[in-house]
Amino acid sequence: MDKADSNGIESGVFNTADLEEVPHGVQRQATVLEDYQFPTHRLQDKMVDDSKVPLVIVACGSFSPITYLHLRMFEMALDSIREDTNYEVIGGYYSPVSDFYKKKGLANSIHRVRMCELACERTSGWLMVDSWETLQPTYTRTALVLDHFNQELNQNRGGIFNTTSKSKRKIEIMLLAGGDLIESMGEPDVWADDDLHHILGKYGCLIVERTGSDVRSFLLSHDIMYEHRRNILVIKQLIYNDISSTKVRLFLRRNMSVRYLLPNSVIRYIKENDLYVHETEPVKQVLDRKEYR
Ligand SMILES: Nc1ncnc2c1ncn2[C@@H]1O[C@H](COP(=O)(O)OP(=O)(O)OP(=O)(O)O)[C@@H](O)[C@H]1O
Numbered sequence: 001m002d003k004a005d006s007n008g009i010e011s012g013v014f015n016t017a018d019l020e021e022v023p024h025g026v027q028r029q030a031t032v033l034e035d036y037q038f039p040t041h042r043l044q045d046k047m048v049d050d051s052k053v054p055l056v057i058v059a060c061g062s063f064s065p066i067t068y069l070h071l072r073m074f075e076m077a078l079d080s081i082r083e084d085t086n087y088e089v090i091g092g093y094y095s096p097v098s099d100f101y102k103k104k105g106l107a108n109s110i111h112r113v114r115m116c117e118l119a120c121e122r123t124s125g126w127l128m129v130d131s132w133e134t135l136q137p138t139y140t141r142t143a144l145v146l147d148h149f150n151q152e153l154n155q156n157r158g159g160i161f162n163t164t165s166k167s168k169r170k171i172e173i174m175l176l177a178g179g180d181l182i183e184s185m186g187e188p189d190v191w192a193d194d195d196l197h198h199i200l201g202k203y204g205c206l207i208v209e210r211t212g213s214d215v216r217s218f219l220l221s222h223d224i225m226y227e228h229r230r231n232i233l234v235i236k237q238l239i240y241n242d243i244s245s246t247k248v249r250l251f252l253r254r255n256m257s258v259r260y261l262l263p264n265s266v267i268r269y270i271k272e273n274d275l276y277v278h279e280t281e282p283v284k285q286v287l288d289r290k291e292y293r
């Protein structure tokens with residue numbers, strides 16, 4: 001079997017996503033904690049290649065709204081992992097941040113989770129959304145979000161079966177993030193040092209380079225990042241994609257087209273629920289952000 005085919009996610013096992021316009025039921029997440037169940041409907045339950053290390057990728061963020069860039073990040077990660085590592089990717093999750101994060105432009109989490117669900121179910125064959133973070137009574141730090149995934153995957157499920165289904169192995173978990181999120185780790189009072197050691201030491205990070213930012217120099221300059229550099233994989237964007245949720249929100253407010261920036265199903269959901277059009281995020285602030293300079 002060709003190496004590229006040895007991963008279930010790439011071999012077609014997961015490539016069964018319907019086309020966007022084909023109506024079909026979309027797996028829905030709980031909206032209250034009592035009903036919560038960890039989503040596993042697209043999680044590979046058995047290794048394809050025992051010589052590899054099983055890996056689940058988790059992307060934390062606002063996703064207000066989710067765009068094609070957020071979807072592409074996972075595909076770029078998959079390519080880099082196949083090329084440069086010995087991991088077998090067995091699943092990918094979005095974990096939208098809770099409403100307590102109180103960032104500008106954050107639509108209600110029920111909407112953000114739903115938009116991620118539509119995007120995953122209608123455009124991907126392997127991505128899922130976990131609403132656990134949004135259902136917590138307070139804001140949850142990213143280190144604890146990764147612990148939740150570890151609890152679900154390794155403690156509650158006991159890991160993943162090897163090819164013969166006779167024994168189970170521990171699943172590794174890595175945080176997928178853009179260069180800007182990583183650079184925020186160098187800003188004072190945003191991340192606790194203990195959390196950074198926990199995230200980078202116990203788990204690891206896949207960093208998608210962002211246009212105009214030099215992630216490698218940043219990693220070199222940051223002591224904690226440098227210490228854990230072997231757990232960090234920098235993913236080069238070979239086709240630059242800089243779709244911005246902030247700008248999408250601005251376009252919606254100005255009644256401009258956002259087609260081909262995000263899936264049609266998400267655009268339809270935004271229109272149906274009248275999202276973002278009445279926002280008051282200052283336009284100057286939107287355009288002043290570092291990435292637009
Ligand atoms: N242009 C980009 N290149 C690489 N990664 C990106 C880019 N834009 C966003 N990301 C990454 O996507 C993830 C989710 O981002 P998030 O939704 O929190 O912010 P955002 O996409 O910058 O949106 P907003 O405009 O609302 O701040 C983060 O890890 C972020 O670093």
Ligand SMILES: NC(=O)c1ccc[n+]([C@@H]2O[C@H](COP(=O)(O)O)[C@@H](O)[C@H]2O)c1
Nearest residue numbers: 060061062097141142143181190191192
């Ligand atoms: N201390 C922390 O755990 C910490 C700090 C900043 C951002 N984050 C996370 O990063 C993600 C993106 O945040 P921003 O949109 O602010 O870049 C969110 O999921 C947020 O929870 C975590």
